[in-house]
Amino acid sequence: MPAKVKVKRQAVSPVAHYLTLLVFALGVLVVLTAYASAQQTPASSEQVWLSLKDDVFGDRAIVLDDGVVRVEAPKRAQDAAIVPVDIFLDPAKAPEGVKTVTMIIDVNPAPVAAKFDIGKDAGITHISTRVRVNDYSYIRAIAETADGKLHMSQTFIKASGGCSAPAAKNSKEALAAMGQMKLRQFESTENMSKAEELQLMIRHPNNSGLQRDPLTQYFIPAHFVDKLSVSQGDRLILAMEGGISISEDPNFRFDFTAQGKEPLKVIASDTEGKQFESEWPLTTPVSN
């Protein structure tokens, strides 16, 4: 169902500004070292992970493959700019609930692809999205359970050029349609209980900041959806903080447990401070 989108201007947050600068600096570095870089391997990807792990999670222990979280992606990317990734959470393995899931793509210019906050009692067991992958790399999902423990799953993918290469395939159209949102509601195949499945689509170029303006030779600043929240009434279902590793036209599909008949509300904002809001009635039947 197409929705009316309100666009508001707001000041750029210092965090977003910092992110933009960081991405910009990393972008310069990546482009300049592009000629010398060899292909990544599972071992070199692991090295990158070990060097950035502490910056993201401090010295906290991370348990690998204990079944709380599982990440899946194709072994070889078809289109490196649109790589489907599925993250599964197993409530039976984490009865206390999962609070956050962080998705990391080791070798990308901005390795922290997204951090998802999962609403309490949201009932989410599966999140799928699409990412850019710049080279052969591990994609990791790290779930933090309510007890503060970290659980990880990883999968190696062969891809190249997702961030620096194919920006918008049709760049003029991408800018013109920015902010348009679409929400599809499905009956869930994930969960037999009262869950339903949502697919949220946002038109946004999600510029990587790794492109140059052909006339000025300056880098085009990164411009991407950095915050997103989906709620039913006042109840948070899923929030995301993301970066340039999320594909153009960010796309999220996830199951959740609806409560009552309150509408679904989405608020997204980008690094230029544009805010996009929309609301949809709950359409699939809920037995409550």
Next chain:
Amino acid sequence: MSTLTRRQILGWAASSALIHTPARAAVEPKLSALADGVYAFTGAEEMMEPANQGAICNVGLIVGTESAALIDSGGSYLEGVELLRAVREITDKPLRYLINTHMHPDHIFGNAAFKETGAQIVGHTNLPAALEARGAFYLQSFRRQLGEELMRGVEIIPPTVLVADRTELDLGDRKLDLRAWQPAHTDNDLTVMDRTSGTFFAGDLVFLGHLPTMDGSLLGWMRQLDELAAIAASGVVPGHGPSPSAWPDAIAPERRYFETLASDLRAAIKAGVPLAEAVTTAGQSERAKWKLFDEYNERNATTAYAELEWE
């Protein structure tokens, strides 16, 4: 390190390639006559790889009474050198234009071989930005695919003559009609019509044999097929496939493939089948009808799914 420095390094690489003449080609691009003053090389229907020197796309040459124009420069510096030699065997008229039909490496990697000819590079108005966004990546990733040897001398050289809609080039008693298209195969597709012979150089807007590849807009491509078919031509040199081919019959196979792919994907999207699953089945009924189907179909389907779900 600045862009200038990067350019200089690429320049040095090119000049050292000029000094150390590359080993003689294993696959030699030969330009064969299609009509009076019209020549074409038919590329291999393969992936770019060391064995074929990247010589996989079709190349055209048109000679007027005053000058000549080459359409695409091939997939390596070496292929560019071989093409230039073939041009020189055919004509001593100045090569005034090197027309790049779009951004892909198999069509532009030979550009540097034509520096000394003084030929102006002609391209779609979107081509400079597309090359700026992808050039460094192409140079890096094709090193892996083609190897250091074949990448020697390859430079990304953008066009200086830009076509926004339509342009006419005069080669002396011979006029070429250049036309820039809306996003289809890429967002920088350019075609060339030789008025004198009626030969239409379609670039990668037409694929035969080799599965079409999607790097622009499936819907845009489908929308423009009728307009493409309406062009009056005696024959077509497609971007990939036999040249010349019958016109407009040459469009029929790709039209069928696009319609099949789009209809499979639309059904999947409607039924809520996720991308990862839908792309493994969409278009599969076309499999036996194309070369390089397994190499490109899922990729095409991925790109097209992301486009079609916004319909």
